[in-house]
Amino acid sequence: MNFEFLYPQAFWLLLPVALVVAVKNYRQSNSSLIASHLEKALKLQSDSKKSAQFWLTLLCLVLITAIAGPSFETQTRPAFQSSSARVLVLDMSRSVYANDIKPSRLAQIKYKAQDLLPLITDGQTGLVAYAGDAYTLSPLTTDSATLGNLITNLSPEIMPFQGARADLAVKQAIDMMKQAGLSSGEIILFSDDLGQGELKAIEAMLSGHSWKLSVLAFGTTGGAPIALPDGSLLTDKSGNTVVAKTHFTNLEQAAKVGRGHYTTYRSDNQDISSLIKTSDVTANLKKEGEQSVDIRVNNGYWLLPLVLVLLLPLFRKGVVFCSPLLAILFGFNSNSAEASIIDSAFNNQNQLGYHAFQDKDYESAKNLFSNKQWLAAAQYENGDYQQAIDNLQGESDISALYNLGNAYAQHGELEKAADMYQQVLNQQPNHADAKFNLNLVKDAMKQQQQQQQQQQQQQQQQQQQQQQQQQQQQQQQQQQQQQQQQQQQQQQQQNGGNGAKTSQQQSQSNANSSSKENSSGETAKPDSERTKNNSQPEHSDNNKEPRNQQAKQPQEKDNTTKASTEKSASASSGEQQSQASEEQKQAQLAKETTQQNVDPDLRKLEQIESVRDPSYLLRAQMLLQSKNKEVPTSTGKDW
8 A cells, every 4th residue: 555645745834833833832931920830830821721722733733634635545547538529610612712801811710710729628629621512621639730730721722612502511510520429519610601591501400409500700791802813803604793791690690590609700819719718518528448547546534524623622612713714724615606696696787797898708798788888898899799789879979989980890881980980079079099990990991992993993904805805816716717718719719720721631632633633744743753653664544543542542641640630739738728737736745745755853843742732632632522422502602
């Protein structure tokens, strides 16, 4: 049996006890005016005081020993782990490219998700990204660093399907937790919009189940155009620029249906802290295989009966039972619930809300305040700007108008915010904060106008470029048509010329044959024929006719071969022109292949760099998942 003290540092408390006893004995020995032997004889010293001092000293010694935690046994317990789970669902539709919050919705979604990970101290966390479909990027894990790296490399560019299907993402998160053997868990949705169809599908999945859905909304009601990575603005099928607006009501309704917490984006971390504070996922415990741990048992409680026995002599008559001892015994066991009961007995709801507001517990404060202005202030600090606006509307005092202007400004309604600040200045021209905020709002409005003008100019430039491209295409088509017409005319002319030549050749051959039959030696002959006639003997007229026919046959053969060669030449000329473009393409391909043959190492380096890109790996992972799933139905919205 191994004996040890679990908290040996508690024995340092013996030093002040020993010091107090020594000082008291020293004072008693030096303060007496009568000799000690006479004092003993007169019995002036009270035995009760000595006994009280002894019992108090012994009581302190036993208490300190109990606090030190004496332990002489161990207990074997199975190892457990927390089975609470949450899944982060990130919106990667193209609408997150909008920059109505700086630098963009995409950047802020990734920042907030990464800020949330270090605050998760128990349970497991998964990661799902969605656009036109939902994909599991990480199963449930306790490795926050890996999740942070995955979030860093996310973007709408790598999503296999464009669109916005938050309902499929919620379903994917629920399936992930079910596969882990869980029947409850929390889904935290980071999104900038939610359609009516998505909301209905989410309501159907969450109703009647123990899944919890919390929402962190991004964007503004005014919205902003979607600036793509290549610098162009996203347009719809009609060529109009798409403006991504956030429908906060649908996102808030989804959180209500999911019995979760709803908050909007804030520049500080109040939105993230409110999500963590309201996270009430039950930390269920699950046994970890056959592992076990040995825990030392604190046996100090066995000394409590001895403490009670030592307290009994202090209740005798003449013994002062001092209140500091009571404070030592019972002061450390105060219950926070008792303090809250006392507070509720002496403070009203607004005072309790004010204390919570001072402690920066804005979620509790807004549930306690009954005063509209204080309630609006708590909602404003908690990021619920729309609710703060609703509570402040109709108020006419300066502070309410000023706070209403702040709420409008944070909500993105700059014109209404400027109007509120102007009303404050009309009532109190020297209101410095209103002046400062009014100037800020005006500057922001000017920036928005400049951005809108730039966007309009970009749209005009894009339209002009599109028109120029269309004109160039039309000109190219016209040139191609003219070339085709010219080719057809050339072919017709060649065919007509060949026919005329063949007819002339036939007429000439007929004339030659007739002239040869009528006159045998009058026509001029070539030198070769003359030599042949001179060398050969003269024959009869009957032998001349077959000779003329034999001369006629080679001439006709020559004419037919000439006509066939000219026809083939005209046909080949048309084929050569049609094959010219194909030869150019083949030449380009040949150049590319030669370049590839010349630079094989460069090709290998490019392949290696693409494989090393984490976003490339994420896209490959999502493409593999998409092969095993059906193609999602389009909602008509591809951003």
